[in-house]
Amino acid sequence: MNQAEFLNTVLPLKDKVFRLAKRLLISIDEAEDATQELFLKLWKNKKKLTKYRSVEAFAMTMTKNYCLDQLKAKRSNNLTLVHSNYKDTTISLERSIELKDCVNRVHSLIENLPEKQKIIIQLRDIENFEFEEIGKILDLQPTAVRVSLSRARKTIREQLIKQQNYGIS
């Protein structure tokens, strides 16, 4: 793979890589660093990239592995994630503001999901990958992906309804 091919096929993936990194690492700064690091790695291995059937899936796998490694390193260092990306959710009686609240709440609900479910939600509902592709990225059977996804979707919905009914977040 030469430079022009790299720029045309790999570089456009930067948004997807960044979004997945941000989903897992939470902090925007760290996601940006991770994206930079991952593209450097991809660039160095650009000769090998043609061997993979889907560069996109390969990039996603790399992102997943890299971010999980980062998280593991952080946990063993006993550091807590510091982030200030999402706004304070104050409850309002207005429907329109409530929608915005709800949207923000979805973010923190996804944040609380287990990592595997987080990745699956990100890849399916935001990046619109097929189940087979997600299975390849995560090294899982498509049916296992389905089960996890269903579980994640149900959890989010239940939590949203719960918060809606009690009016507390």
Added chain:
Amino acid sequence: MELANIEKLIEKYENAETSLQEEQMLKEYFLQKDIPDHLFEYKALFHYFNDSSTEHFTKPITLKSKKAYWKWMSVAAVALLLIGIYSINIFDKPSDTERQEAEFALLETKKAFQLISQNLNKGENVAFAGLQEFEKAQNKIFKTNK
């Protein structure tokens, strides 16, 4: 789309049985303005998904690695080293007058050594003659003892 249809799709969605096309339909539906109250949470969910998918990575990506930088550093170091060795050789070379002086000194020294060796040879011959005399005398003296 009809509400009944949407509700059916939602159930499939919950069980993760929808295709990407069906999910796209759901998304389009929930991004509309008027959604029945009991589906409000889905509106939030799909709005969130829609917002998230438009997020972009805005920083420029640098693809030059630090490794390459070090490679060039080593090239520069080798070049500097070569220049250093070369210039040392240039500055150490003696000038023409110095060389003439050195050759003259060499000749003078050779002459001096020549003189010394000639005189030494002379002395050696004298000493050798003396030694022979000494031996003759010795032979005379010790002849009787043999």
